[in-house]
Amino acid sequence: YAFSGTGLSFIHLPYTLTEIGEKAFFTGYMAVRTERNEPLDIAGLNVFNHPEDVRCDLYVPYGSKADYAKADEWKEFCHIYEMGAQIGGLYYELGESPYQYAWVEPESDDADNYSYLPADLVIPEKVIFNEEEYLVMGINPKAFKGCKQLRTVKILASLSSISDDAFNGCSNLESINFNKGLIDIGAHAFEGCALTSLDIPSSTDEIGQYAFMGCTGLTKIIDRAPEHQNISARYVFDGVDVSQIELFVPFDAQSDYMSAYVWQDFYSIEEYETEITVVSEDDSKGTVSGSG
Numbered sequence: 001y002a003f004s005g006t007g008l009s010f011i012h013l014p015y016t017l018t019e020i021g022e023k024a025f026f027t028g029y030m031a032v033r034t035e036r037n038e039p040l041d042i043a044g045l046n047v048f049n050h051p052e053d054v055r056c057d058l059y060v061p062y063g064s065k066a067d068y069a070k071a072d073e074w075k076e077f078c079h080i081y082e083m084g085a086q087i088g089g090l091y092y093e094l095g096e097s098p099y100q101y102a103w104v105e106p107e108s109d110d111a112d113n114y115s116y117l118p119a120d121l122v123i124p125e126k127v128i129f130n131e132e133e134y135l136v137m138g139i140n141p142k143a144f145k146g147c148k149q150l151r152t153v154k155i156l157a158s159l160s161s162i163s164d165d166a167f168n169g170c171s172n173l174e175s176i177n178f179n180k181g182l183i184d185i186g187a188h189a190f191e192g193c194a195l196t197s198l199d200i201p202s203s204t205d206e207i208g209q210y211a212f213m214g215c216t217g218l219t220k221i222i223d224r225a226p227e228h229q230n231i232s233a234r235y236v237f238d239g240v241d242v243s244q245i246e247l248f249v250p251f252d253a254q255s256d257y258m259s260a261y262v263w264q265d266f267y268s269i270e271e272y273e274t275e276i277t278v279v280s281e282d283d284s285k286g287t288v289s290g291s292g
Contacts, residue, residue, distance in 0.1 A: 003027065020047050032077070033059040033108065043072035059083050059108070062094070087127045089117065094134055102127050102134035104143050114144055119151040119172075125158065139166045141186070148172055155179045162189050164208060174217070178204070185211050200224060202250075207231055213238040221266075222248045228260040242266050 003011075004026040011025055015035035022045045025032075032048070039060075048056065058077035060068045062085040068074045084091035084105045092102040104123060107114045121144075126135050136157035144150060146169040153167075153176040164186035167173055173193040178185075180201050187208030196217045200207075202224040212218070218240055223229075228249075247266040249257050251273045257263040 001026070020045070022046060025049075029056060031057045031059065033083075035061060037061050037064045037067075039064075039068050039071040039074045041072075042074070045073070047073060048076070057081065062086070085129045087129055088124065090114075090123075092127060092129070092134070092136070093140060094129060100132060100134045101137045102129075103138040103140050104136065105140040106142050106145070113142075114147045115149070117144075117147060117149065119149055120154070121150055121152070122154045123157050123159075125156045137161075139163055141165050142168070145169055152176070160184075162186055164188055165191075167193060184208070187211060188213065190215060197221065200229075202226065205229055207236055209235045210238055211236050212240065215240055218245050220246045220248070222272075223257070223263075224250060226250050226253050226256075228253075228257050228263050231260075231262045236262060246270065248272050 002021060002024045004023045006027060008025065008027055009030055011030055011032045013032065013034040013036065015037075017036065017040070020040060020042055024047050026046060026049045028049065030048070056077050058068065058074065058080045060080060060082055062082055065080055065082040068080055084093050091105050091107055093105045095101050123139070124136060126133055128134070136159070138159055138161040141163040142165045143163070144167050145165050147167070148169070148171055150167070150170045150173045152174065155177055157179065158181045159179050160181065160183045162182065162185050165188045166186060167176075168188045168191045170190075170193050173190070174196055176195065178199060178201050181203050182201050183203055184206035185204065185208060188210045189208065191210055191213040193215050194217050195212070195215045196219060198212075198218065198221045200221065200223045204225060207229050213235065215237070216239065242265050244267050247257065247263065247269045249269060249271055251271050254269055254271045257269050263269070
């Protein structure tokens, strides 16, 4: 009866838990997250209250849904969701077609999603789970949404996509390196971030609406695409005064950008003939250097 009748709505059960007493969490609506790969034997203890008219959800580790779905009392939850595979502090959605791949996904839907991550995050090229190797190919929607302690993100992976809201609300995120091969940046992906510069690879052909909304710290952008991305709405940089931002584009691409929707509004559009890079003066604020 430890928490019976307390009105708890969310319960996190660690993998170290070995016993739960009778009616320990006998309350109304709840979402339960367990880190245990094997369900505890709680048959007949009425640990959880499961009224027919109240939704109760259970979140279990990757690969354990089948065991929980047939275990006494655990199987009574309205829905049982399988969490991603936890590898190196991040959670991943794993797949096997046409090759073994992994996408970074949210730890949970909580406001404190990934609150334990370091300020400087590295997204690896590949991960190993159960002795199998998976290439990291993308970041799922809301993966790091609201993760306020992030300051820099270094991408070693060959990501094809950064999905909607992936870093939305990461208000202290000042720097991210986009990898070569990145195809699309989702809607609201970096809304409200503290980014100071962007280096968009030539492979990127789609940028979603509000992708960089509220990124008021931006001063310089390098876009390596020889032809401008087709941005369907001006809202990509909503709340950002692009007339104060310098835009650097490949040699012989200036006229294309100057006549393109959204891009034409930038303060200056300069071509570069040699390699141009984003450098860091103090590991927190990016600047752009190069010839143009």
